[in-house]
Amino acid sequence: xxxxxxxxxLPGGHHWSFRMRRNTGLRLTDVEGGGNLAxxxxxxxxxxxxxxxxDTMKAQETFRLTQGHCLYSDMGRCMASIVEDDFGGHDxxxxxxxxxxxxxxxxxxSFQEYMNEWCLSGEESFLTELAKYGLGERDLxxxxxxxxxxxxxxxxxxxxxxxxxxxxxxxTLRFDMDALVIATTSPHPLNPAxxxxxxxxxxxxxxxxxxxxxxxCVNAHATSRRAMENTRLYYLxxxxxxxxxxxx
Amino acid sequence: MLTESFRQxxxxxYSQKIGAGDYFMRTVKAGSTVRIxxxxxxxAADTLFYSALDPAERYSANDTVRExxxxxxxxxxxxxxxxxxxxxxxxxxxxxxxxxxGGACSSESNTVRYAHDRRCMHxxxxxxxxxxxxxxxxxxxxxxxxxxxxxxxxxxITPEGGLSFADGISGPGKYVEMKALMDVxxxxxxxxxxNNPCSGFDPTPLEIxxxxx
Numbered sequence: 001x002x003x004x005x006x007x008x009x010l011p012g013g014h015h016w017s018f019r020m021r022r023n024t025g026l027r028l029t030d031v032e033g034g035g036n037l038a039x040x041x042x043x044x045x046x047x048x049x050x051x052x053x054x055d056t057m058k059a060q061e062t063f064r065l066t067q068g069h070c071l072y073s074d075m076g077r078c079m080a081s082i083v084e085d086d087f088g089g090h091d092x093x094x095x096x097x098x099x100x101x102x103x104x105x106x107x108x109x110s111f112q113e114y115m116n117e118w119c120l121s122g123e124e125s126f127l128t129e130l131a132k133y134g135l136g137e138r139d140l141x142x143x144x145x146x147x148x149x150x151x152x153x154x155x156x157x158x159x160x161x162x163x164x165x166x167x168x169x170x171x172t173l174r175f176d177m178d179a180l181v182i183a184t185t186s187p188h189p190l191n192p193a194x195x196x197x198x199x200x201x202x203x204x205x206x207x208x209x210x211x212x213x214x215x216x217c218v219n220a221h222a223t224s225r226r227a228m229e230n231t232r233l234y235y236l237x238x239x240x241x242x243x244x245x246x247x248x
Numbered sequence: 249m250l251t252e253s254f255r256q257x258x259x260x261x262y263s264q265k266i267g268a269g270d271y272f273m274r275t276v277k278a279g280s281t282v283r284i285x286x287x288x289x290x291x292a293a294d295t296l297f298y299s300a301l302d303p304a305e306r307y308s309a310n311d312t313v314r315e316x317x318x319x320x321x322x323x324x325x326x327x328x329x330x331x332x333x334x335x336x337x338x339x340x341x342x343x344x345x346x347x348x349x350g351g352a353c354s355s356e357s358n359t360v361r362y363a364h365d366r367r368c369m370h371x372x373x374x375x376x377x378x379x380x381x382x383x384x385x386x387x388x389x390x391x392x393x394x395x396x397x398x399x400x401x402x403x404x405i406t407p408e409g410g411l412s413f414a415d416g417i418s419g420p421g422k423y424v425e426m427k428a429l430m431d432v433x434x435x436x437x438x439x440x441x442x443n444n445p446c447s448g449f450d451p452t453p454l455e456i457x458x459x460x461x
Contacts, residue, residue, distance in 0.1 A: 048390055048391065052351065053351075053395065054309075054349060054350055054351025054352075054395050055351055055354075055357050055360070057349060057350070057411055058349075058350045058351055058357075058361075058403075058411060059357065059360050059361050061410050061411045061412065061413075062409060062410055062411055063349070063405045063409045063410065063411055064409040072357075072360065074354070074356070074357075074373075075356045076354070076355075076356030076357050076358075076359050076360045077356075089409060093309075093310065093313060093319065093349060094310060094313070094314045095308065095310025095311060095314055096310075098311075098332050100332060101332075136304075137304055137330065138304050138389075138391040138392055139391055140330065141394050141395065142309065142310050142394070142395050151409070152319055152405045152409075154407075155318070155320075156318045156319040156320040156345075156404075156405070157317055157318050158313065158314075158317055158318060158319060159317075189314055190314065223360045223361055226359055226360050226363070226364065227360045229364070230356070230359060230360065
C-alpha cells in the first residue's frame with residue numbers, strides 16, 4: 001500500500017517542519033522507546049486552518065488517539081488519518097514542555113556548551129519552526145504527543161504511563177489534505193524522567209493510496225466519514241460514495 | 249467540591265443576562281470577582297480569557313490541566329495562560345465540575361458531529377467571530393481562538409479513555425465564581441447548540457456579575 005520516498009531520523013530534543021501532500025504518509029517510529037513526537041498540523045493554503053484537538057477528541061469521543069482515528073481541523077475537515085498504530089493511545093491534552101519547565105527540570109542546555117547535542121524545550125522548538133512560516137505563539141495551539149500515553153482516574157487525575165513504551169513502536173499517518181507539519185522530539189511534559197530523555201524518532205515519508213470506501217478510518221466513526229466528505233468538498237473532488245460504505 | 253459565595257448580586261459593579269446565542273466580551277480588572285450563573289440550568293458557557301495587556305497571552309487548557317494534574321475544573325483550579333501564568337482562580341462553585349477538553353461547537357464541526365444539513369445552525373465559534381469583529385479594539389483575532397472552558401458541562405473520561413457527554417450536573421441557579429489575577433478580557437458564548445444535551449436541547453440565559461473585589 002505504500003512506497004518509501006524519504007527516510008530521516010530526527011534526534012531527541014530537536015525540531016523540524018515540512019510539507020506533506022495529499023495521499024502521502026508518515027511512518028513514525030520510536031527507535032529506542034520512551035520517545036515523544038509532538039506535532040502541529042496546518043493547512044498550508046490557509047494557515048488559519050489547523051489541527052484542532054478538542055474537535056478531534058470530542059467528535060470521536062476519545063481522550064486518546066489511536067488507529068482508526070482521524071485528525072480534524074477546526075474547519076471540520078479530515079487532515080490526516082491514523083492508519084496504523086502499534087503503540088496504542090497517544091496524548092493530545094497535555095501540550096508541550098515549556099521553556100520554564102525544561103530549564104527547571106533539566107537545567108540549561110546552551111549551544112555554547114553542548115554544540116549540536118543541545119536539547120530544547122517543546123515550546124522553543126515549536127516557536128522556532130512556526131516563525132519560518134510567519135506563525136508564532138498565537139498559533140501554538142494544542143498539539144499531538146505521539147508515543148506518550150496519559151491515563152486518568154475517576155477523579156480526573158492524570159498520569160503519564162510508560163507501559164506502552166517500547167523500542168520500535170510505530171504509528172502511520174496518512175495525509176488526506178496537503179499539510180504543513182511542525183514537529184519536535186522534545187519530551188512529553190509529564191514524562192517524570194530526571195534527565196532530559198533524548199530519544200530519536202524515525203520519520204519515513206510514504207506514497208500512499210487514495211482513500212477507498214472500505215477504509216478503516218473512514219468507517220470507524222460516522223463523524224470521520226462526514227469530515228472526509230468536507231475534505232472532498234474543499235478539493236472539489238469527484239463524488240465518491242463513501243457514505244454507502246456502512247460503518248458506525 | 250461544592251463551595252458557596254458570600255457575595256450578593258446587588259453589591260456587584262454590574263450584572264447582566266447573556267441570552268442563548270449571545271456573547272459577552274469585556275475587560276475585567278485584576279482583583280475583580282466574576283460570577284457566571286446557569287440561570288435555568290443545563291446551559292453551557294463556552295468561555296475564553298485573554299490578557300487585556302497583550303491578548304497573545306490567553307487561557308490555555310493544556311497548561312491548566314497539566315499544571316494541576318487533573319482534567320476537570322472546580323474550586324481551587326487556577327486557570328493558566330499559554331505562558332503558564334495564573335490568570336484567574338475558581339473561588340466558589342456550586343456545580344462541581346467543568347469541562348475544558350471538549351472545545352466549542354462551530355458551524356463546521358456541526359457538519360461533522362451531526363449532519364451536513366446542520367451547517368447553518370448558530371454556534372459558539374460563529375458567536376465568538378461576531379464578538380471579535382465587533383470588538384476589534386480589544387485585539388483578539390481568529391488565531392487566538394483556542395481550546396475553551398465549558399462551564400457547567402460534564403464530559404467525563406471513561407476508564408477505557410473514551411469521552412462521554414454525560415447529562416449536565418448543573419441545575420437552575422448554579423454558579424461558578426473566579427478571582428481575576430490579571431486584567432483579563434472575558435469572552436463567553438452562551439451556547440446555542442440544539443443538537444445535543446449540553447444545553448438540554450433548550451438553550452437558556454446565563455447571567456454574569458462582576459464585583460470590584
